[in-house]
Amino acid sequence: MxxxxxxxxxxxxxxxxxxxxxxxxxxxxxxxxxxxxxxxxxxxxxxxxxxxxxxxxxxxxxxxxxxxxxxxxxxxxxxxxxxxxxxxxxxxxxxxxxxxxxxxxxxxxxxxxxxxxxxxxxxxxxxxxxxxxxxxxxxxxxxxxxxxxxxxxxxxxxxxxxxxxxxxxxxxxxxxxxxxxAAAAANARAAFRLPRPRTAIAPPPAAASLDVPGITPLITANGDFYRTDTELTIPQLDPAKWSLKVHGMVERPFTLDWSELTALPMEEHYVTLACVSNEVGGDLISTAKWLGYPVRLLLERAGVTGDADMVFSSSFDGWTAATPLSALNDPGRAALLAIGMNGEPLPFVHGFPARLVVPGLYGYVSATKWVTDLEVTRFADRTSYWTKQGWAEKGPVKIESRIDVPRAGRRVKPGRVWVAGVAWDQHVGISKVEVQVDNGPWHEAELARELAADTWVQWRWPWEASAGNHHLTVRATSATGELQTSTYAQPVPNGASGWDSVSVSVAS
Structure with a gap:
């Protein structure tokens, strides 16, 4: 040597x-x-x-x-x-x-x-x-x-x-x-018991889930929920030291601590969250039951003034998101300062002790984890983390659908085969899903019962598969009659679009 x-x-x-x-x-x-x-x-x-x-x-x-x-x-x-x-x-x-x-x-x-x-x-x-x-x-x-x-x-x-x-x-x-x-945060989360919601949401009805092996579950388990953030080490914040500052263009700025937050009347909502980086047919999207306090009531308490049109939220480490004020103030939208996920305190990886959940908007403009600051301001005055890097200023989730089964490249037997998956148009809902085999006619699929307009919906269609190689394509129509576009777009700058498709081989 x-x-x-x-x-x-x-x-x-x-x-x-x-x-x-x-x-x-x-x-x-x-x-x-x-x-x-x-x-x-x-x-x-x-x-x-x-x-x-x-x-x-x-x-x-x-x-x-x-x-x-x-x-x-x-x-x-x-x-x-x-x-x-x-x-x-x-x-x-x-x-x-x-x-x-x-x-x-x-x-x-x-x-x-x-x-x-x-x-x-x-x-x-x-x-x-x-x-x-x-x-x-x-x-x-x-x-x-x-x-x-x-x-x-x-x-x-x-x-x-x-x-x-x-x-x-x-x-x-x-x-x-x-x-x-670090004992404080871990012990505090382990000892914390979620408060009872003011109005508990009913469990998903059986009709909201379709019995198809391999289809995406209606509710995503916490351990399977997608994760995208900028943290290399998962933050473990002690809730006793956590607080949320609400300020900016408001009449009555205030700071909310953990004990005050958990004493507020909570609400439960089923909400699907999606990452703007999700490709057509991708899996950076999940659904959970969230427990939290409506953000619009926090803003009402603060008293928004002037021509404010945005809330600039900050994570504990300075990561920021810019959310349209109209979305947070919408009484029909379950925009929450969330503390619970699927019946347990938020996992550390998903934002414990508190995070934002805003349906209908991609996470980069709405889903701030480990949130500690809400500044009421204007889009003209502040620029958030991802917007500085070329992403669109506002990020409404696009109508999309996905084929879960059969998987791409799989070999299936001739005869009846379930083609199934999920579709979503958050805060609007889905009215129809259609499937095409090769370049043939479109066939309307069966929809499961909608859990909420802010969640995805399962669908399935029975395909009489014949021998050979086939190409399956899916498209959705929203509750307002909007047909999902076939025009392909990459995630940058405002989310992917296009019809999901898979190729399968049918042979005995």
């Missing part, structure tokens, strides 16, 4: 220990600010919208895993480079590590939830990593005689490097454990 390879190993070991030390400090003092987390979040924020959309399209809900893998590979490469440079030009390698720590500091202080301790984990990572790199490089053996095996000095160095890397890995895991087991 050449000295360059040994130096690269020293760099990797030093950075591992530095990250481990920073992770432990983050777990103790500032759990939302571990160096990799803040740098990863900054990368997400700085990535152009088109590139983000491409990553979501390819990796779906695994986009965070892809980013973490990419960051890890980059860190390993730079750490190895730092080790080699430190061997050849002392201080150059340490400078790279210190610059990495400085990048973490910059990423930390630009977060909306930055505290006075936010920079400490990155500072510790930079200093520890640089010091350990110098320590290990100084203990590297001289060039060995190729006729001699591993010399004691070389063996000693490898022992030091391996021990350093191992401690770094253990410290990193320990820091992650400290972060994930």
């Amino acid at each position: 050449t000295r360059s390879w040994l130096a690269a190993a020293a760099g990797i070991a030093a950075v591992l220990l530095g990250l481990g030390a920073g992770g432990v400090v983050a777990g103790i003092l500032a759990r939302a600010f571990s160096p990799l987390t803040v740098v990863g979040a900054a990368i997400i924020d700085l990535t152009p919208g088109g590139l983000k959309e491409a990553v979501i399209h390819v990796f779906g809900e695994h986009d965070k895993t892809f980013l973490l893998t990419l960051i890890t590979v980059l860190v390993v490469v730079l750490a190895a480079l730092a080790g080699v440079l430190e061997l050849r030009r002392p201080w150059l390698g340490r400078t790279i590590i210190l610059v990495g720590g400085a990048i973490g500091v910059a990423a930390a202080i630009t977060r909306g939830d930055a505290t006075s301790l936010a920079i400490v984990p990155s500072v510790v990572t930079g200093i520890v990593g640089a010091w350990v790199l110098a320590f290990l490089v100084r203990r590297m053996p001289p060039e060995r005689d190729p006729r001699v095996g591993i010399a004691p000095t070389r063996r000693s160095f490898l022992t030091w490097a391996a021990a350093t890397a191992a401690i770094g890995v253990v410290a990193t895991l320990g820091g992650e454990l400290l972060t994930r087991t």
Whole structure:
């Protein structure tokens, strides 16, 4: 093993220990600010919208895993480079590590939830990593005689490097454990019991679900509910420290704390939420029973003034969404400050302790998780997170339909085959779904009973399948008579459109 390879190993070991030390400090003092987390979040924020959309399209809900893998590979490469440079030009390698720590500091202080301790984990990572790199490089053996095996000095160095890397890995895991087991939030959620709603909603009637194997369930289990957000580490907020500020163009600004919110008369509603990144036929859409307090009543309490037309909502970390005031004030729309999901407190991944749920609008303009601020303002005066990156200012959900069964590319037997799926036109409803086989006539499908205008509806059609390869297409018509467009559009800038279709093979 050449000295360059040994130096690269020293760099990797030093950075591992530095990250481990920073992770432990983050777990103790500032759990939302571990160096990799803040740098990863900054990368997400700085990535152009088109590139983000491409990553979501390819990796779906695994986009965070892809980013973490990419960051890890980059860190390993730079750490190895730092080790080699430190061997050849002392201080150059340490400078790279210190610059990495400085990048973490910059990423930390630009977060909306930055505290006075936010920079400490990155500072510790930079200093520890640089010091350990110098320590290990100084203990590297001289060039060995190729006729001699591993010399004691070389063996000693490898022992030091391996021990350093191992401690770094253990410290990193320990820091992650400290972060994930921060007791206050987890214990508070576990102990919290949802208040009884003022008017409980009835369970879904049997007629709202169709008995077709493989069709999407009417209500999505919390663990299966789609997730898209900009967080690498799931926030765990202590509700005792949570509050919601309502201000801006209002007569009576106020701040609502957790005890006040949970004492308000709650409502239950079935609502489908959809991500604007959802492709035609995609699965970034789900339905749940939500418990919360109507946002329009919060705005009524505040007393909206002037020519306000938007509510600018902010997450705990500064992520923002711009929601049309008209949608939030609509008494016929279940726009909620939600605290419950399918009969349990919001899962952390879906916004505990509180989030916005606004049917009929894509999540990027309405579904703020971990919400802490509502500012009544105007679209002309404020621009939200995704709008800055090229997405449309307002995001009404488009009428769409999807084929769940049979799956694309599947082989089925001749005879009766159920073609089934879901369709939606939130806050409007669906009146008809039709299925086409190859280029033949359109056949009207059977609709399940509508659960609510703000949810999707299941549909099915019995197909007498004949041998051969076939192409199935679906389209929907809204309750107001609007036919779903066949014109294909990508998600950017205001949601995908087009008819979903699948190809299947029929053979005995």
